[in-house]
Amino acid sequence: MEVDMLGSAVLAFNNMMSLERLGFLSFGVLIGLVLGVIPGLGGLVGLSLLLPFTFNMDPYTALAFMMGLQAVVVTSDTIPAVLFGVPGTVGSAATILDGYPMARKGEAGRALGAAFSSSVVGGLWGALLLGVSVPVLRPIVLEIGSPELLAICVFGLSLVAVLSGGSPLKGLAGACIGLLVATAGDDPQTGTLRWTFGSLYLWDGLPVVPLALGLFAIPELGDMAITKQSINVNADDEKRDARFGQLDGIKDTFRNWFLVLRCASIGSFLGAVPGIGASVIDWIAYGHAARTEKGAPETFGKGDVRGVIASESSNNAKEGGALVPTIAFGVPGSASMALILGAFLIHGLVPGPEMLTKRLDVTYTLVWSVAIANIFGAGICFAFANQLAKVALIRIGVLAPVVLAITYIGAFQGSRQWGDIYALLIFGLIGWIMKRLRWPRPPLILGFVLGGLVERYMFISVERYGADWLWIWRDFGDGDIRFAPYVPIIFAVTLYGVLSPIIRGYISRAKANQASSKFGFQKEAVNPDLIFALLLFALFATAFTIASDWEFGARLIPQVVSVSAMIFIGWLVLSALFIAPGEKEEVDPDGIPGRGEGGTEPVQSDVHFDISADYGDLSGGEITRRVVNYFAWLLAFFGIAAVIGLLPAMLVYMVCYIRFQGKESWRITLLTSGGVWIVSYLLFHKLLIIPWPQTLVGDWFPVLRTIPELNMF
Numbered sequence: 285m286e287v288d289m290l291g292s293a294v295l296a297f298n299n300m301m302s303l304e305r306l307g308f309l310s311f312g313v314l315i316g317l318v319l320g321v322i323p324g325l326g327g328l329v330g331l332s333l334l335l336p337f338t339f340n341m342d343p344y345t346a347l348a349f350m351m352g353l354q355a356v357v358v359t360s361d362t363i364p365a366v367l368f369g370v371p372g373t374v375g376s377a378a379t380i381l382d383g384y385p386m387a388r389k390g391e392a393g394r395a396l397g398a399a400f401s402s403s404v405v406g407g408l409w410g411a412l413l414l415g416v417s418v419p420v421l422r423p424i425v426l427e428i429g430s431p432e433l434l435a436i437c438v439f440g441l442s443l444v445a446v447l448s449g450g451s452p453l454k455g456l457a458g459a460c461i462g463l464l465v466a467t468a469g470d471d472p473q474t475g476t477l478r479w480t481f482g483s484l485y486l487w488d489g490l491p492v493v494p495l496a497l498g499l500f501a502i503p504e505l506g507d508m509a510i511t512k513q514s515i516n517v518n519a520d521d522e523k524r525d526a527r528f529g530q531l532d533g534i535k536d537t538f539r540n541w542f543l544v545l546r547c548a549s550i551g552s553f554l555g556a557v558p559g560i561g562a563s564v565i566d567w568i569a570y571g572h573a574a575r576t577e578k579g580a581p582e583t584f585g586k587g588d589v590r591g592v593i594a595s596e597s598s599n600n601a602k603e604g605g606a607l608v609p610t611i612a613f614g615v616p617g618s619a620s621m622a623l624i625l626g627a628f629l630i631h632g633l634v635p636g637p638e639m640l641t642k643r644l645d646v647t648y649t650l651v652w653s654v655a656i657a658n659i660f661g662a663g664i665c666f667a668f669a670n671q672l673a674k675v676a677l678i679r680i681g682v683l684a685p686v687v688l689a690i691t692y693i694g695a696f697q698g699s700r701q702w703g704d705i706y707a708l709l710i711f712g713l714i715g716w717i718m719k720r721l722r723w724p725r726p727p728l729i730l731g732f733v734l735g736g737l738v739e740r741y742m743f744i745s746v747e748r749y750g751a752d753w754l755w756i757w758r759d760f761g762d763g764d765i766r767f768a769p770y771v772p773i774i775f776a777v778t779l780y781g782v783l784s785p786i787i788r789g790y791i792s793r794a795k796a797n798q799a800s801s802k803f804g805f806q807k808e809a810v811n812p813d814l815i816f817a818l819l820l821f822a823l824f825a826t827a828f829t830i831a832s833d834w835e836f837g838a839r840l841i842p843q844v845v846s847v848s849a850m851i852f853i854g855w856l857v858l859s860a861l862f863i864a865p866g867e868k869e870e871v872d873p874d875g876i877p878g879r880g881e882g883g884t885e886p887v888q889s890d891v892h893f894d895i896s897a898d899y900g901d902l903s904g905g906e907i908t909r910r911v912v913n914y915f916a917w918l919l920a921f922f923g924i925a926a927v928i929g930l931l932p933a934m935l936v937y938m939v940c941y942i943r944f945q946g947k948e949s950w951r952i953t954l955l956t957s958g959g960v961w962i963v964s965y966l967l968f969h970k971l972l973i974i975p976w977p978q979t980l981v982g983d984w985f986p987v988l989r990t991i992p993e994l995n996m997f
Contacts, residue, residue, distance in 0.1 A: 300649060309657060312348070321361070331624070356658065362379055386592070396529070396533065404661075409548040411604045413552045413601075435770065457853050474837045497691050508683075510911060565602050569599075570591060689960070690960075690964070693931070722813070738841065739840070827842055927979060927981060934961060
């Protein structure tokens with residue numbers, strides 16, 4: 285078998301070395317890099333676009349073309365995550381926590397260098413593990429059932445205690461918000477409509493793209509627009525960083541080589557589990573690094589390069605892992621792999637044992653495609669990293685409208701309905717409020733992306749095994765009782781991970797308060813933060829009550845989540861009201877995101893709404909005026925789009941904002957706006973052929989909709 289594997293690997297490599305296949309692979313890489321940079325797009329869009337063009341190709345060329353794109357989307361999505369604090373895809377959300385603060389400190393080049401180098405090492409490691417483990421992993425993957433998948437998802441959720449800094453209870457409550465939001469729509473088990481509020485848009489549930497962009501992009505861009513600072517607040521250091529930052533980042537990657545391999549292994553393993561997905565893996569790897577790296581609790585979330593390395597090495601490695609169930613069982617490891625599976629079927633390839641025996645050459649073509657694409661993609665990113673890092677110096681009056689305009693278009697890719705824009709604005713406001721109140725936002729998005737999986741696996745586990753799925757001996761039917769220890773072990777590790785940071789926090793506060801009264805009513809705790817917590821408690825209590833009238837399958841997760849959230853929030857409220865806070869740590873006023881995600885402050889000291897936090901010396905009145913102005917511009921974009929369409933509104937918005945808000949010259953205004961709009965028009969309207977929403981202008985002049993070049997209304 286080893287000889288066959290080696291011979292097949294060599295044959296596949298020789299097949300890949302033809303100029304035609306390398307050319308298509310490189311073309312796929314370029315498309316993937318572009319799609320990764322644009323928020324809201326990703327591998328799924330790109331693969332959908334490429335699939336029809338592979339019909340007349342041979343299998344090796346077609347798979348190289350598609351894997352070239354898929355393998356590098358999560359390399360270039362680092363660029364907007366680091367420079368703008370905007371996730372290019374959901375797979376780069378965890379990179380924001382440390383990458384964006386690094387850019388704010390003048391280390392954009394270093395962050396990008398570390399991200400690209402760890403991406404290529406992680407991708408190569410994932411490809412290597414795929415190459416040697418396909419036969420080995422087959423029996424292991426077959427042992428994983430719904431209870432084990434549920435336990436893995438719950439373990440992933442437990443990482444919010446780490447991702448929430450000094451506010452683990454807030455993080456757990458935030459994860460519950462995400463889980464509850466994820467239950468909106470038509471329940472797949474019973475057909476019950478949950479939290480749709482009479483809107484057809486919510487029948488299929490809320491898309492992740494507008495929610496992620498709203499929670500992260502809108503607040504971060506808002507802070508820059510309010511302070512009128514460029515991304516890099518230490519511009520004097522940027523000249524050195526643009527030149528040497530990449531090299532420093534590469535050194536960081538190799539200095540932390542063991543972390544890279546650990547996180548890449550996590551990405552490969554979890555990528556091989558069908559249904560886990562890219563949106564979860566980088567959080568789990570980040571949480572692992574935050575728990576295991578020396579000094580991580582004090583530095584992660586504030587610009588620690590190890591956080592970037594952990595996230596980026598895992599999300600590139602997952603592509604190799606996701607191919608395992610696709611190849612071995614015909615079960616796509618992710619949504620993108622479903623399209624790769626479609627390419628298999630188009631070219632007469634049958635996933636299963638045949639791919640591990642007679643067609644090993646095709647399997648190793650995929651392995652080589654992933655490896656070569658990662659090298660090409662990282663090389664291209666390295667070549668332009670210095671130029672990309674200089675984006676951090678662009679004046680915010682030019683940068684904000686461009687990124688916001690692209691964010692609107694990106695959010696529209698969620699389900700291509702007006703509801704995507706509503707969701708973007710609503711969660712943008714929620715994200716900004718959470719940031720001001722020091723409530724961590726990453727747990728909410730993590731809970732949301734895991735919500736559907738948790739509900740599916742819990743329903744199947746309860747229906748199939750009853751309560752036995754929690755025990756080490758499980759009845760598989762017909763008296764077949766087997767030893768199944770994985771679920772209790774994973775839950776034990778999860779419980780330890782949730783409770784340990786909370787207990788450590790109380791112990792540290794008890795030591796800090798030895799000389800003072802530890803228990804008693806704390807009237808200073810009654811503030812907007814506490815009111816927000818009480819509103820959330822009421823929200824979950826209401827959700828529990830409403831769900832009581834639903835069928836069992838529809839109410840299971842909403843009620844379990846509501847009870848859990850009420851326990852976490854109740855604990856938080858009682859602690860704030862009756863336990864004296866520890867000595868309050870100083871909050872860094874430099875506006876670096878991450879401090880506002882819980883930071884290192886004790887839970888009880890983290891309880892007041894300060895609109896001036898992170899805004900320097902600006903007065904409260906001036907800040908309020910700028911906040912209102914920023915959200916007014918967001919609403920103006922929406923209003924203009926409703927009249928003339930999203931794409932035309934993009935041009936009008938950029939021109940008006942850059943000229944009148946940014947106070948730039950007409951030359952810069954027209955060159956910037958026109959250039960960005962022409963590229964967007966060619967990409968979205970001509971190449972992707974986006975079906976734009978109907979507008980008032982289209983209703984007034986229906987003839988416009990009959991002209992392909994003008995059918996934007």
